[in-house]
Amino acid sequence: EATATDQASNTPEGSMSALLTNSQSMTSADVDVVSPPAAVWVRYRTQHQGVESGESLLVEYRDFNGSWQVLETIASDGNDQSSFELRQLTLPFQAYGAFTALRFTAQGDEGDDAWYIDDVAISTEFIVDEPDCPADLTGDGLLNFFDV
Numbered sequence: 001e002a003t004a005t006d007q008a009s010n011t012p013e014g015s016m017s018a019l020l021t022n023s024q025s026m027t028s029a030d031v032d033v034v035s036p037p038a039a040v041w042v043r044y045r046t047q048h049q050g051v052e053s054g055e056s057l058l059v060e061y062r063d064f065n066g067s068w069q070v071l072e073t074i075a076s077d078g079n080d081q082s083s084f085e086l087r088q089l090t091l092p093f094q095a096y097g098a099f100t101a102l103r104f105t106a107q108g109d110e111g112d113d114a115w116y117i118d119d120v121a122i123s124t125e126f127i128v129d130e131p132d133c134p135a136d137l138t139g140d141g142l143l144n145f146f147d148v
Helices: none
Strands: 003-005 017-021 025-027 041-049 056-062 068-075 085-090 102-107 114-123
Touching: 017 025, 017 102, 041 056, 041 102, 068 085, 068 102, 102 114
Parallel strands: none
Antiparallel strands: 003 017, 017 114, 025 102, 041 085, 041 114, 056 068, 056 102
């Protein structure tokens, strides 16, 4: 039910992201997580626009019995986001298996509720975003005497 779009602001991976509106959902492909060599992380980035306060995005994982379990619920504060927010959580042990998957469901009631999702991964790699540097007044990525 999700659609690919280039309408999101500041897409972190390429120019496209997945778009969920109203109460649409999308499910990832199966990932084999039977015996990982290290801790497993679930990573994705979200951005919402036009989503009223209190409406949310439900993120679930499929457990080893094939049932969907809540990983987290992301609630909108009613303010449009201008960039994607990195979400990174430990995959619960109950999700380890040959058919691990993620499901994202928009929990809205209007067609203009837009949840954008990008950079979805189930991985042993934990990533750290580089922090923005508001003191970098020249925008060159360096903090030096040109910024004073």
